[in-house]
Amino acid sequence: MDLQTVAELAQPAARKIVLLVLDGLGGLPREPGGPTELEAARTPCLDDLARTGSLGLHHPVAPGITPGSGPGHLSLFGYDPLRYVTGRGVLEALGIRFDLRETDIAARGNLCWVDQRGRLTDRRAGRITSSAAVPLTERLNQIDLPGVTCLVRHVSEHRFVLVIRSEGSGAGRLETDVRGTDPGHEGVPPRDPEPKTEGARRAAELLGTWVNRAAQSLAGEAGANMVLLRGISGRPRWPLFPDVFGMKARAVAAYPMYRGVARLVGMEAVEAPDRADALLHGLKDALPKNDFVFLHYKAPDKAGEDGDFDRKVATIEAIDPVAGDIAGVLGDGVLLVTGDHSTPAVMRGHSWHPVPFLLHGGGLPGERRAGGFGEAACARGIHGTVRGWDLMRLAAARAGGLKKYGA
Amino acid sequence: MDLQTVAELAQPAARKIVLLVLDGLGGLPREPGGPTELEAARTPCLDDLARTGSLGLHHPVAPGITPGSGPGHLSLFGYDPLRYVTGRGVLEALGIRFDLRETDIAARGNLCWVDQRGRLTDRRAGRITSSAAVPLTERLNQIDLPGVTCLVRHVSEHRFVLVIRSEGSGAGRLETDVRGTDPGHEGVPPRDPEPKTEGARRAAELLGTWVNRAAQSLAGEAGANMVLLRGISGRPRWPLFPDVFGMKARAVAAYPMYRGVARLVGMEAVEAPDRADALLHGLKDALPKNDFVFLHYKAPDKAGEDGDFDRKVATIEAIDPVAGDIAGVLGDGVLLVTGDHSTPAVMRGHSWHPVPFLLHGGGLPGERRAGGFGEAACARGIHGTVRGWDLMRLAAARAGGLKKYGA
Numbered sequence: 001m002d003l004q005t006v007a008e009l010a011q012p013a014a015r016k017i018v019l020l021v022l023d024g025l026g027g028l029p030r031e032p033g034g035p036t037e038l039e040a041a042r043t044p045c046l047d048d049l050a051r052t053g054s055l056g057l058h059h060p061v062a063p064g065i066t067p068g069s070g071p072g073h074l075s076l077f078g079y080d081p082l083r084y085v086t087g088r089g090v091l092e093a094l095g096i097r098f099d100l101r102e103t104d105i106a107a108r109g110n111l112c113w114v115d116q117r118g119r120l121t122d123r124r125a126g127r128i129t130s131s132a133a134v135p136l137t138e139r140l141n142q143i144d145l146p147g148v149t150c151l152v153r154h155v156s157e158h159r160f161v162l163v164i165r166s167e168g169s170g171a172g173r174l175e176t177d178v179r180g181t182d183p184g185h186e187g188v189p190p191r192d193p194e195p196k197t198e199g200a201r202r203a204a205e206l207l208g209t210w211v212n213r214a215a216q217s218l219a220g221e222a223g224a225n226m227v228l229l230r231g232i233s234g235r236p237r238w239p240l241f242p243d244v245f246g247m248k249a250r251a252v253a254a255y256p257m258y259r260g261v262a263r264l265v266g267m268e269a270v271e272a273p274d275r276a277d278a279l280l281h282g283l284k285d286a287l288p289k290n291d292f293v294f295l296h297y298k299a300p301d302k303a304g305e306d307g308d309f310d311r312k313v314a315t316i317e318a319i320d321p322v323a324g325d326i327a328g329v330l331g332d333g334v335l336l337v338t339g340d341h342s343t344p345a346v347m348r349g350h351s352w353h354p355v356p357f358l359l360h361g362g363g364l365p366g367e368r369r370a371g372g373f374g375e376a377a378c379a380r381g382i383h384g385t386v387r388g389w390d391l392m393r394l395a396a397a398r399a400g401g402l403k404k405y406g407a
Numbered sequence: 408m409d410l411q412t413v414a415e416l417a418q419p420a421a422r423k424i425v426l427l428v429l430d431g432l433g434g435l436p437r438e439p440g441g442p443t444e445l446e447a448a449r450t451p452c453l454d455d456l457a458r459t460g461s462l463g464l465h466h467p468v469a470p471g472i473t474p475g476s477g478p479g480h481l482s483l484f485g486y487d488p489l490r491y492v493t494g495r496g497v498l499e500a501l502g503i504r505f506d507l508r509e510t511d512i513a514a515r516g517n518l519c520w521v522d523q524r525g526r527l528t529d530r531r532a533g534r535i536t537s538s539a540a541v542p543l544t545e546r547l548n549q550i551d552l553p554g555v556t557c558l559v560r561h562v563s564e565h566r567f568v569l570v571i572r573s574e575g576s577g578a579g580r581l582e583t584d585v586r587g588t589d590p591g592h593e594g595v596p597p598r599d600p601e602p603k604t605e606g607a608r609r610a611a612e613l614l615g616t617w618v619n620r621a622a623q624s625l626a627g628e629a630g631a632n633m634v635l636l637r638g639i640s641g642r643p644r645w646p647l648f649p650d651v652f653g654m655k656a657r658a659v660a661a662y663p664m665y666r667g668v669a670r671l672v673g674m675e676a677v678e679a680p681d682r683a684d685a686l687l688h689g690l691k692d693a694l695p696k697n698d699f700v701f702l703h704y705k706a707p708d709k710a711g712e713d714g715d716f717d718r719k720v721a722t723i724e725a726i727d728p729v730a731g732d733i734a735g736v737l738g739d740g741v742l743l744v745t746g747d748h749s750t751p752a753v754m755r756g757h758s759w760h761p762v763p764f765l766l767h768g769g770g771l772p773g774e775r776r777a778g779g780f781g782e783a784a785c786a787r788g789i790h791g792t793v794r795g796w797d798l799m800r801l802a803a804a805r806a807g808g809l810k811k812y813g814a
Contacts, residue, residue, distance in 0.1 A: 001468070001469040001472065001489055005489065009472070051439075051440075052439055364435060364753070364754075365435055365436040365437070365438060365439050365441070365753060366436075366439050366440075367436075367783070380783075380786055380787050381786060382464070382760070382761065382782060382783075382786050383470065383761065383792070384464055384761060384786060384791055384792020385791060385792060386470045386792070390469065390470035390471060391470075392471075393469065393470055393471025393472060393759075394470050394471040394759070395471070396471060397471040397472070397473065397758075397759040402471060402472065402473065402759070403473075404473045404474070404475050404757055405468050405472050405473065405474055405475055405478055405488070406474065406475030406476075406477045406478035406479075406488065406498065
């Protein structure tokens with residue numbers, strides 16, 4: 001179902017919604033026949049919410065597809081991540097957890113080599129090492145242009161991200177339809193950043209000036225003496241979450257990337273330490289002023305990526321009483337607890353496995369037969385296996401925020 | 408999968424199909440830990456069909472979306488209700504359970520006020536009360552035009568439905584691409600109903616004549632002295648069920664709306680009292696002459712909307728032996744038992760909860776592990792959770808009516 005149709009069905013919800021994301025929640029047994037991390041964790045509060053709520057599994061992108069954190073969260077916000085695709089500059093910026101703002105222009109950058117006549121001799125600067133590249137990208141980060149802020153962050157080896165920030169400049173949002181400077185092969189000079197539309201002229205000029213300053217800054221350097229810019233993009237022009245669901249929304253997250261994805265869809269975003277108790281504090285602050293609050297808890301994913309089954313269990317046990325407290329604060333409001341993807345400790349990374357979810361509240365009786373919150377129970381849950389972007393509709397329906405479709 | 412592709416795969420089915428719709432079947436526990444209405448009902452026949460058939464859950468529209476009866480039934484007939492959307496005139500007519508025919512033109516109407524020079528002074532006649540409006544719409548219902556039948560039904564307050572019926576007039580189906588007469592604001596006269604295509608000229612003339620007669624009929628009335636017509640639409644030009652599935656189809660239903668939706672997709676429709684035994688009689692009459700029979704049983708939905716858990720249980724228990732009889736009459740034919748949406752008594756209305764379904768027959772062995780027909784058993788069913796429009800394909804496959812896709 002497209003977001004326009006959702007927007008047409010949206011009505012003021014009787015109840016508030018909290019989305020508690022336990023990053024990388026889904027897991028796998030450590031040994032055949034054993035419990036997953038979530039099933040092994042002692043979680044009396046989540047188990048009680050499962051019995052008085054309803055369960056299911058979700059695919060954040062599609063069966064068999066391992067989601068990155070960006071698509072995983074977009075999906076939880078109600079956006080089909082195969083349809084709502086951001087420019088590569090924006091993705092790269094989010095990928096290094098850059099806290100991207102509404103009016104930013106982002107580009108992927110390469111350090112490269114040119115000869116004395118300006119012709120490219122290596123588009124990746126001989127795949128310069130990260131340790132050699134970082135001093136150069138730090139120098140690029142010193143470049144100032146009038147009226148905007150220029151930010152450079154190293155990614156890996158020859159790759160960096162450039163963000164031109166006009167927030168607060170009064171210039172408003174710049175059109176970003178600018179062609180990249182990488183000609184795709186050596187022996188010719190980098191191209192100029194040319195505007196593809198008349199409105200993108202200002203952005204193209206800014207980028208062109210920045211490239212000239214970068215060339216001056218790197219002149220004579222052995223490691224790299226030029227830059228290429230690719231995938232120039234601004235924040236995508238998507239339907240915004242508050243408009244689609246008719247809900248004022250705030251994100252509370254320790255890491256900039258998650259605040260960035262939330263801002264991409266029009267949520268307000270505030271920082272909080274990645275501790276279970278800090279999320280509860282952030283919720284209490286947000287709830288009076290918002291209809292929807294997204295709380296991000298990173299710890300399970302980190303433990304999963306470290307391959308530490310026991311620590312992932314411990315992070316889930318640490319959030320358990322807070323989930324109970326959140327439900328208490330919410331009253332008959334709606335609580336959605338899930339992950340943005342699975343991160344089984346045995347795989348030491350994100351995986352394609354469907355992610356357990358729990359919906360609670362809205363004054364509805366629970367399934368009761370669920371037997372706690374875990375992968376196997378969720379596979380038998382009343383919601384079945386859905387796509388990640390179905391979850392926001394389920395939560396909104398439970399909160400009374402969606403009209404009937406058709407007569 | 409689109410209906411064109413289904414039509415390409417359709418082949419003469421070896422077996423007949425009966426769709427038994429228990430309207431509003433899906434439910435919720437009355438108290439935490441309790442059974443749903445379907446689970447509480449003593450249903451030895453349906454439980455036996457479940458054990459010798461196969462189970463699943465379906466979303467009539469999409470997870471989180473509460474279906475109206477129209478979209479819910481379209482979905483069961485194999486039509487994605489987000490793709491097959493009817494005009495608002497048709498929807499309004501169906502919404503008041505108007506038994507719409509193939510060649511009807513339907514329009515939403517407003518009672519309104521105009522001044523002595525014919526300019527709109529209130530597009531909703533001061534939101535006239537229903538009791539004041541009904542005598543006026545009954546008077547409008549007296550208007551006769553040559554060669555067609557004009558039918559007016561009050562909806563609520565200032566709203567009514569106009570249907571111009573040319574069935575039996577020999578005129579065939581009129582093109583209905585006619586612009587509505589509501590200018591959208593006061594201070595100007597209503598617009599003429601103008602044809603948007605040359606073919607719609609006859610419909611526009613009929614509507615224009617009707618509006619003039621309506622103005623004469625209401626002249627001098629204090630309650631309302633004019634009408635506006637909006638959302639003028641005929642039966643949508645969709646692929647028809649008999650063509651898609653290659654099956655001659657009949658609907659048996661007590662309520663006009665369900666016969667109307669069945670006719671929308673090209674089924675024959677006959678009336679039968681809303682009693683379990685009457686459905687069996689209607690089936691026996693239909694079966695020799697049809698490949699597909701849709702039996703509609705309204706009672707569970709009505710009990711659910713009344714918030715009467717026990718009565719909903721009783722309506723399901725009343726249909727149970729008939730379901731057994733239907734399976735007996737069908738022999739190795741295919742029986743699909745489900746609802747068009749959920750109507751949990753605790754919610755006193757339609758809901759977004761997935762709907763249990765049961766497929767039986769086709770000479771296939773059952774799941775055996777199912778443990779009766781109920782939400783929890785269906786959540787563990789072999790079919791998983793599917794969309795409503797998947798069900799007709801599942802039934803047709805079981806009946807031998809769909810070829811292999813690809814070599």
